[in-house]
Amino acid sequence: MANPLTPDALADPVALTRALVDIESVSRNEKEIADCIELVLADAPHLTVQRHQNTLMARTDLGREQRVVLAGHLDTVPLNDNFPSRMVDDLIYGCGTADMKSGTALALHLAVTLPDPRYDVTYFFYEAEEIDSAYNGLNLVAQTHPEWLAADFAILLEPTYGVVEAGCQGTMRAVVRTTGRRAHSARSWRGVNAIHAAGEVLRRLQEYPARSVTIDDCTYREGLNAVRILGGVAGNVIPDRCEVEVNYRFAPDRSIEQAEAHLREVFTGYDVEITDAAPAALPGLTAAPAREFLAAVGERPAAKLGWTDVARFAALGIPALNFGPGDPNLAHTQDEHVEIGRIRDGAATLHRWLAS
Amino acid sequence: MANPLTPDALADPVALTRALVDIESVSRNEKEIADCIELVLADAPHLTVQRHQNTLMARTDLGREQRVVLAGHLDTVPLNDNFPSRMVDDLIYGCGTADMKSGTALALHLAVTLPDPRYDVTYFFYEAEEIDSAYNGLNLVAQTHPEWLAADFAILLEPTYGVVEAGCQGTMRAVVRTTGRRAHSARSWRGVNAIHAAGEVLRRLQEYPARSVTIDDCTYREGLNAVRILGGVAGNVIPDRCEVEVNYRFAPDRSIEQAEAHLREVFTGYDVEITDAAPAALPGLTAAPAREFLAAVGERPAAKLGWTDVARFAALGIPALNFGPGDPNLAHTQDEHVEIGRIRDGAATLHRWLAS
Numbered sequence: 068m069a070n071p072l073t074p075d076a077l078a079d080p081v082a083l084t085r086a087l088v089d090i091e092s093v094s095r096n097e098k099e100i101a102d103c104i105e106l107v108l109a110d111a112p113h114l115t116v117q118r119h120q121n122t123l124m125a126r127t128d129l130g131r132e133q134r135v136v137l138a139g140h141l142d143t144v145p146l147n148d149n150f151p152s153r154m155v156d157d158l159i160y161g162c163g164t165a166d167m168k169s170g171t172a173l174a175l176h177l178a179v180t181l182p183d184p185r186y187d188v189t190y191f192f193y194e195a196e197e198i199d200s201a202y203n204g205l206n207l208v209a210q211t212h213p214e215w216l217a218a219d220f221a222i223l224l225e226p227t228y229g230v231v232e233a234g235c236q237g238t239m240r241a242v243v244r245t246t247g248r249r250a251h252s253a254r255s256w257r258g259v260n261a262i263h264a265a266g267e268v269l270r271r272l273q274e275y276p277a278r279s280v281t282i283d284d285c286t287y288r289e290g291l292n293a294v295r296i297l298g299g300v301a302g303n304v305i306p307d308r309c310e311v312e313v314n315y316r317f318a319p320d321r322s323i324e325q326a327e328a329h330l331r332e333v334f335t336g337y338d339v340e341i342t343d344a345a346p347a348a349l350p351g352l353t354a355a356p357a358r359e360f361l362a363a364v365g366e367r368p369a370a371k372l373g374w375t376d377v378a379r380f381a382a383l384g385i386p387a388l389n390f391g392p393g394d395p396n397l398a399h400t401q402d403e404h405v406e407i408g409r410i411r412d413g414a415a416t417l418h419r420w421l422a423s
Numbered sequence: 424m425a426n427p428l429t430p431d432a433l434a435d436p437v438a439l440t441r442a443l444v445d446i447e448s449v450s451r452n453e454k455e456i457a458d459c460i461e462l463v464l465a466d467a468p469h470l471t472v473q474r475h476q477n478t479l480m481a482r483t484d485l486g487r488e489q490r491v492v493l494a495g496h497l498d499t500v501p502l503n504d505n506f507p508s509r510m511v512d513d514l515i516y517g518c519g520t521a522d523m524k525s526g527t528a529l530a531l532h533l534a535v536t537l538p539d540p541r542y543d544v545t546y547f548f549y550e551a552e553e554i555d556s557a558y559n560g561l562n563l564v565a566q567t568h569p570e571w572l573a574a575d576f577a578i579l580l581e582p583t584y585g586v587v588e589a590g591c592q593g594t595m596r597a598v599v600r601t602t603g604r605r606a607h608s609a610r611s612w613r614g615v616n617a618i619h620a621a622g623e624v625l626r627r628l629q630e631y632p633a634r635s636v637t638i639d640d641c642t643y644r645e646g647l648n649a650v651r652i653l654g655g656v657a658g659n660v661i662p663d664r665c666e667v668e669v670n671y672r673f674a675p676d677r678s679i680e681q682a683e684a685h686l687r688e689v690f691t692g693y694d695v696e697i698t699d700a701a702p703a704a705l706p707g708l709t710a711a712p713a714r715e716f717l718a719a720v721g722e723r724p725a726a727k728l729g730w731t732d733v734a735r736f737a738a739l740g741i742p743a744l745n746f747g748p749g750d751p752n753l754a755h756t757q758d759e760h761v762e763i764g765r766i767r768d769g770a771a772t773l774h775r776w777l778a779s
Binding site: 302 | 592594596607608609610611612616618619620621622624625626628629633644646648649650651652653654655656657658659660661662665667668670672699728729730
């Protein structure tokens with residue numbers, strides 16, 4: 068079968084977005100799209116290409132003083148009656164248009180059409196970002212080939228609607244438990260109601276004064292929320308256990324350890340079990356390539372509040388940010404689409420920065 | 424097969440207890456025990472016997488001024504390695520010994536051995552008390568043959584350990600709902616957390632001043648408790664719904680309608696759905712046969728806090744109480760047993776009252 072990533076498509080990020088969207092690549096089914104991309108990367112004489120499973124790394128080795136990363140994931144959430152792509156006026160509709168094949172198209176377009184960037188560039192086209200991090204291509208590379216990730220600055224082309232979103236907040240989940248003593252509800256005074264005891268946990272959450280933290284001109288707005296509550300034994304039994312699962316989103320001035328200490332302080336007097344945590348990432352906008360990139364964009368950066376793969380680079384000491392043409396509010400929706408103008412603007416910005 | 428309910432067994436409530444326990448009759452399997460009992464009732468010339476499914480009604484028609492009911496259920500909870508019965512010193516162990524074949528044995532003993540009681544007596548031996556009330560034999564009789572239940576006073580031989588437990592509390596279940604607005608937990612301020620909002624519901628429960636109500640010298644202690652709480656959408660979503668199921672046990676000075684009005688007042692401002700309700704029963708100890716029975720017992724009555732079939736009689740305007748030899752704390756336990764002395768005491772009390 069002919070490779071749909073034709074030279075004409077590679078020369079035009081809009082055509083390339085459609086071509087990538089039209090290769091179905093729901094998470095765990097990225098082989099075909101990775102094969103197609105590997106072929107065109109291997110044809111570019113200025114690139115060295117490596118592959119790990121369905122993750123591709125392609126790099127220039129021009130001896131520049133600094134190296135930057137451009138990365139895009141290949142997978143999408145499951146199709147939702149939105150495949151293949153459709154053009155409606157100046158919009159491209161379809162699964163993955165915003166999240167994030169339009170961004171991935173920008174990286175692939177630059178990889179094959181820009182043989183002499185002003186920094187050395189490492190491109191990543193990686194698998195399984197939308198599912199459990201055990202499958203995440205960048206995570207696997209960090210474990211098996213960490214040297215591939217070496218760089219001074221990284222851009223993930225996740226949907227930001229053309230704005231720079233810097234750093235990311237950390238996330239921690241914990242279960243706060245209350246205990247009591249069972250009794251028949253007809254003689255409730257013989258028991259201790261663990262659900263009633265959870266009222267105080269909810270009061271602390273309701274009254275929690277969430278911080279706003281400004282770093283490098285980016286304001287991170289924290290949040291501490293119950294995301295699940297469960298308690299009860301039977302309709303005629305005073306319950307002896309209740310669990311409140313909380314999710315703490317914390318600014319990058321706190322480490323995981325500090326976030327945990329804070330949670331335990333908020334819930335002093337209760338059994339607190341940390342069940343899940345991912346570190347925050349500092350915006351890191353003071354590095355030279357980052358400052359130059361911001362100048363090319365020409366707009367103030369915003370804080371990234373959700374957790375993204377930016378944090379994987381931050382954990383390696385590499386400043387990283389998100390910048391892509393898609394609208395993050397459209398990610399994972401049936402109505403997902405991308406504006407052609409945003410794709411062209413993003414391509415122009417990246418050219419202005421890398422080619423100058 | 425010979426009927427295990429022999430004349431010798433019928434003459435001795437202790438032997439009769441064992442004989443009844445040794446006919447397995449887990450709920451929905453009462454046919455055999457009902458068949459055995461029907462045979463011995465039909466042999467008693469002073470009784471008129473009727474049957475509905477596996478519920479038996481036997482009555483004297485001596486033209487007495489007053490009629491009393493003695494009722495016992497035939498079914499047990501599932502066996503739990505406690506069948507057949509065992510004698511250990513002065514205890515009979517086995518499934519149903521306390522709840523309530525020792526009580527049912529007293530009624531059956533009186534039915535066949537007391538041809539000329541001082542009141543006319545209607546005896547009930549009924550099926551399916553331990554399961555959903557749709558199967559309850561007394562409930563079915565109330566629907567199909569309500570005239571069978573006509574009486575001036577009723578005793579249920581449920582386990583009370585030889586004490587008179589009078590009336591019963593009502594029970595009502597309701598679901599109290601809070602609502603909010605979903606949002607990604609990384610941008611929690613865009614949402615409204617319905618679990619946090621449930622904190623106020625729990626606070627009202629925690630601070631609820633439960634009443635104690637004394638009627639006919641019996642003190643009913645109310646209770647209002649959360650028995651279940653459930654909320655949450657996903658680990659990264661601000662939840663938009665939370666449900667708290669509450670159970671209100673109310674004294675017999677309140678009707679179901681009054682209990683509902685009270686619940687709605689307690690939870691003013693919240694969506695309250697009543698899901699289940701059973702009325703309370705007044706102790707009704709002022710009726711003449713009740714006063715005479717209390718004199719025969721010679722001890723002060725106590726309030727019945729759990730809901731029992733006493734309420735079915737109360738709903739028909741018939742004063743009713745619980746009185747049986749079993750220990751209610753042993754009901755439904757693997758270790759279930761009954762004291763032989765309590766069986767003999769109970770038989771003596773009922774004789775003193777009925778035969779005088």
